[in-house]
Amino acid sequence: MNETDLDALERATHGMKHFSARAVARDGVEGGLRIHLEGYLDGDAAGTLMPAVMALIEKWDGQPRVVFVLDKLEYISSLGVGMLITAKAVARERGFAHALENSPPPVRHVLELLGVFTYMSMQDRPSTE
Amino acid sequence: MRHQKAASFALATILLVAMAAGTLILFVSPGAALVTRALRIILPAGAGAALLLLLVEWRRRETPTTGAREAPDGVNRMSEAKLNALVNESQDMILTIDSAGRIAEINRAGAQLLGYESIDAVIGRVEAEFWPNARDHAVLMQLIQESGAVKNFEVILTRADGATIFGLESATAIRDEAGDISQIHAIVKDISARIRDEQTRWKLNVQLAEANQKLKESQAMIIQQEKLASIGQLAAGIAHEINNPLGFMKSNQSALGQFLRNIEAFLRSLSDVEYPSLAGARAAYNIDYILSGLGKILADLDEGFRRISEIVQNLRSFSRIDAGDTRALFDVNAGIRKILVVAHNEVVASADVTLELGELPLVECSEGEILQVLLNIIVNAAQAIKAQGRAQKGRIEIRTGTRNDHVWIEIEDDGPGIPREIQSKIFDPFFTTKPVGQGTGLGLSISYDIIVHNHGGALTVRSAPGAGACFRIDLPIIHRKNTDSEALARSP
Numbered sequence: 001m002n003e004t005d006l007d008a009l010e011r012a013t014h015g016m017k018h019f020s021a022r023a024v025a026r027d028g029v030e031g032g033l034r035i036h037l038e039g040y041l042d043g044d045a046a047g048t049l050m051p052a053v054m055a056l057i058e059k060w061d062g063q064p065r066v067v068f069v070l071d072k073l074e075y076i077s078s079l080g081v082g083m084l085i086t087a088k089a090v091a092r093e094r095g096f097a098h099a100l101e102n103s104p105p106p107v108r109h110v111l112e113l114l115g116v117f118t119y120m121s122m123q124d125r126p127s128t129e
Numbered sequence: 130m131r132h133q134k135a136a137s138f139a140l141a142t143i144l145l146v147a148m149a150a151g152t153l154i155l156f157v158s159p160g161a162a163l164v165t166r167a168l169r170i171i172l173p174a175g176a177g178a179a180l181l182l183l184l185v186e187w188r189r190r191e192t193p194t195t196g197a198r199e200a201p202d203g204v205n206r207m208s209e210a211k212l213n214a215l216v217n218e219s220q221d222m223i224l225t226i227d228s229a230g231r232i233a234e235i236n237r238a239g240a241q242l243l244g245y246e247s248i249d250a251v252i253g254r255v256e257a258e259f260w261p262n263a264r265d266h267a268v269l270m271q272l273i274q275e276s277g278a279v280k281n282f283e284v285i286l287t288r289a290d291g292a293t294i295f296g297l298e299s300a301t302a303i304r305d306e307a308g309d310i311s312q313i314h315a316i317v318k319d320i321s322a323r324i325r326d327e328q329t330r331w332k333l334n335v336q337l338a339e340a341n342q343k344l345k346e347s348q349a350m351i352i353q354q355e356k357l358a359s360i361g362q363l364a365a366g367i368a369h370e371i372n373n374p375l376g377f378m379k380s381n382q383s384a385l386g387q388f389l390r391n392i393e394a395f396l397r398s399l400s401d402v403e404y405p406s407l408a409g410a411r412a413a414y415n416i417d418y419i420l421s422g423l424g425k426i427l428a429d430l431d432e433g434f435r436r437i438s439e440i441v442q443n444l445r446s447f448s449r450i451d452a453g454d455t456r457a458l459f460d461v462n463a464g465i466r467k468i469l470v471v472a473h474n475e476v477v478a479s480a481d482v483t484l485e486l487g488e489l490p491l492v493e494c495s496e497g498e499i500l501q502v503l504l505n506i507i508v509n510a511a512q513a514i515k516a517q518g519r520a521q522k523g524r525i526e527i528r529t530g531t532r533n534d535h536v537w538i539e540i541e542d543d544g545p546g547i548p549r550e551i552q553s554k555i556f557d558p559f560f561t562t563k564p565v566g567q568g569t570g571l572g573l574s575i576s577y578d579i580i581v582h583n584h585g586g587a588l589t590v591r592s593a594p595g596a597g598a599c600f601r602i603d604l605p606i607i608h609r610k611n612t613d614s615e616a617l618a619r620s621p
Contacts, residue, residue, distance in 0.1 A: 018272075030550060040268060043281060075268045077283040078295065078324050085331040089338035095345065097554065106264035113285065113293060115328055119335045 001025070001061050009035065012052035019045040021053075025062050032065025032097070033057065035087075038072035041080035050083045057090045064096040067123075071102035081114050088120055099123050222296070222317040226256045228310065242296075242319055244289030259286045261293065269298070273313060277302050284317065295324040350575060368444040375441065379434050386427045393420050436470075443467045443500075458491035459499060461536055461604070465527055468503045475508050479515040480523040480542065487530040492606050494584055499604070502576040502588075506540045506600045509572065513544035513598070534606050535586070541599035547592040555590065580604070 009021040019039040026034055035053065039045075057066055068084055084100065091098040100122045103111065111117060207215075216223050222239030224232055232254050240248045243259060260266040262285055272279045278301040286294050300315035396416060401408045411417065469482060476482060492499075507525065514523030528539045547555060556577040580588040585605050592598035 030548070040272075043283065075265055078320075078327055079283075082327060082331060085335060089334045092335070092338040092342045095342060097557075104264075106262050109262055110265075110285065114324070115332075119332065 001059055005056065005059055008052045008056055009049065012049055013045065016045060016048070018042075019049075021049055023056055027063065031063035032067055033060045033062060034067045034069055034101075036069045036072070040075040041073060041083075042075065042077045043079040046077060046079035046083045050086065053083065053087055054090055057087060057094065057096070060094075060096070064094070066091040066096050066098050067101050068099075069101045070107055071104065073104065073107050076107050076110050078114065081111065081116060084120070085116065101125060219316075221319070222315075224256075224315055224317070226313040226315065228312065230255055230257055232256050233312065239317070242288075242294065242317070243286065244292070261285060261287045269300070273300055273302050274310065277304075283320075286317075294319060294321045296320060346574075350571060350578070354575070364444040368441045371437065371441050375434065375437055379438075382427075382430050382434060386430075389423055389427065393423060396420065439467075439470055443471050455497075456493050456495055459494050459496045461489050461492055461499070461538060462486040462529055464496065464500055465503060465529070465538070468500055468507060472504055472507050472511070476511040476525065478522075479511045480525045482525045482527065485526065485528040487528070489529055489531060489536050490606055492536055492604050494604060495579075498579045498583060502579050502602065503538070503540075505572045505576050506602075510540060510542035510544060510598070510600075514542055517545055531606075532603075535603045536606060538602040538604075539599055540602075541597060543597040546594045546596050547590065547598050548594050552590060552592060556588070 006023045006025060009023050013019055013021045016039075019037075019041060021038070022036050024034045024036065026032060033056065035056075041049075060066070066087065068087070088098045098120065100111070100116075100120055102124055103122055108122070111120075111122075216236050219236055220238050222242045223236045224239050225234040227233040232251055235243075235248055235251050237248060240246070240251045243251055245251050257263065257266050265285065269279060269282055269284065272282065278299075280299045282298045282300070284296045284298045286296060288294055296317040297320050298315055298317045300313050302310045303312040303314065305311040397420070399407055401411070465484070465486065469476070507527075510525050511523075514525075517523075524543045526539075526541045528541070530537055556573050577588050580586045580602055587601075587603040589601050589603075590598055591601070
């Protein structure tokens with residue numbers, strides 16, 4: 001996997017007024033594929049982003065861990081939640097660990113309402129990226 | 130009855146106004162709704178509703194029976210009646226929000242969706258109150274402010290009874306002459322059922338993925354176990370092959386020792402005084418030196434044969450891994466010593482091993498499997514220390530003891546330790562922090578399986594980064610048959 005592969009999310013969301021996504025590869029014990037989501041993940045954004053995210057996870061060859069960093073996510077729709085869950089399923093199929101990180105309260109509320117935490121874990125940690 | 134009176138009063142009022150002001154109402158068709166709304170604010174709610182109906186009826190009579198009339202620009206326009214029917218009979222919530230954020234109008238479906246019996250109970254309420262998530266409301270308002278309209282924005286609303294509903298909202302802003310939003314017209318479609326279906330689908334997808342992954346893990350573990358079993362068989366074969374020549378070598382070594390000791394006694398009995406010619410030969414052949422070293426050589430041979438025997442014996446212990454559920458009484462402390470012989474080469478360069486072995490009863494278990502677990506943990510500890518590349522050797526402490534009906538084994542190292550975040554994952558199949566190609570990530574997973582599932586024990590770890598790691602095995606002294614049979618017995 002190279003920089004061009006990682007840039008796929010930025011390319012996919014380029015031009016969106018209220019949403020952007022980027023992927024970061026991190027090494028080490030806490031390493032893995034880290035996907036940062038920012039802004040409003042509505043139905044359109046989720047629909048556009050989904051194929052790029054899945055392709056990225058399918059291609060990922062680093063530490064077997066996929067983390068969605070949500071600290072700058074302001075709104076999430078059910079399609080956005082569906083994307084996170086599909087990503088988890090794809091990650092698990094490949095034997096990767098999967099986690100959500102730093103969800104702001106409004107987004108966490110939606111995830112709770114939709115029962116996401118019955119099969120996904122949330123980690124809170126200081127953001128360094 | 131009160132509404133009828135109000136309606137009659139309103140009808141009379143409008144008729145008078147219409148007569149005085151000409152055909153005002155008739156010719157405000159494009160803005161009829163606005164007029165209706167304005168009057169509604171002025172008039173009591175009941176009269177307002179009656180007036181709305183009156184206007185609709187009046188328009189119906191003035192409109193061709195097709196329900197549409199030709200507009201000046203040639204565009205067919207839907208009749209007010211049809212529009213009203215559309216609004217009132219819609220299954221979706223249709224509402225108008227005023228500039229103060231209050232619900233100015235709402236249809237019956239909207240009121241019902243929000244959990245109210247009547248429309249009047251909803252009119253005048255602050256629309257944002259129905260949003261459990263204030264931030265989501267702010268996002269929607271920002272989008273409407275920016276674009277003037279929003280299509281299919283997913284909303285979460287709280288009904289009067291506290292239940293949560295999910296909706297898909299499309300909204301349009303109506304601006305006044307100053308460009309400020311005076312009203313928002315919105316349609317909200319209830320998608321709660323669809324979301325519930327989605328939730329079920331998500332859950333199934335994740336369960337399917339987990340099941341697939343478990344299957345892959347099981348396959349990999351079976352392959353690994355098969356590999357270990359093959360290694361066990363190989364070890365057993367090698368042990369057998371070594372054992373045979375070892376047997377006659379030891380036997381011959383014993384005889385050779387006896388012969389040499391006799392020869393030594395004989396040579397020492399030959400006096401240089403009695404046989405002066407031997408003195409030169411004794412010196413030429415270093416006989417004294419040979420005799421002085423003979424005992425050491427024989428002792429070393431003894432030790433070498435003892436160690437080979439021990440290794441062979443331990444290899445044969447490992448070969449029992451594949452023997453299925455062959456439980457027998459096992460001396461855990463002796464097992465630890467066996468393992469240290471087998472793992473000597475892996476450990477000796479990295480760490481000094483200290484033993485604090487308590488007095489233990491024999492444990493009913495599968496010896497080969499327990500030895501495999503001990504070997505795995507001890508070798509892991511040595512490799513973790515080695516990976517630090519430190520100047521001095523590390524330390525591995527192995528302790529044993531009993532507690533209630535269990536024996537426990539602790540293997541503690543002073544290596545780099547395990548980060549707290551991954552402590553819960555180290556027993557997961559395929560989880561490894563070793564470089565690619567140096568670890569399968571199955572060792573601890575198989576160890577866990579052996580201790581917890583095959584023996585009803587516990588395998589735990591405590592560690593702090595930089596402060597080493599301590600693995601603890603708890604094994605029941607008497608093996609209880611696996612809970613599977615108990616579960617079957619309990620099942621109907």
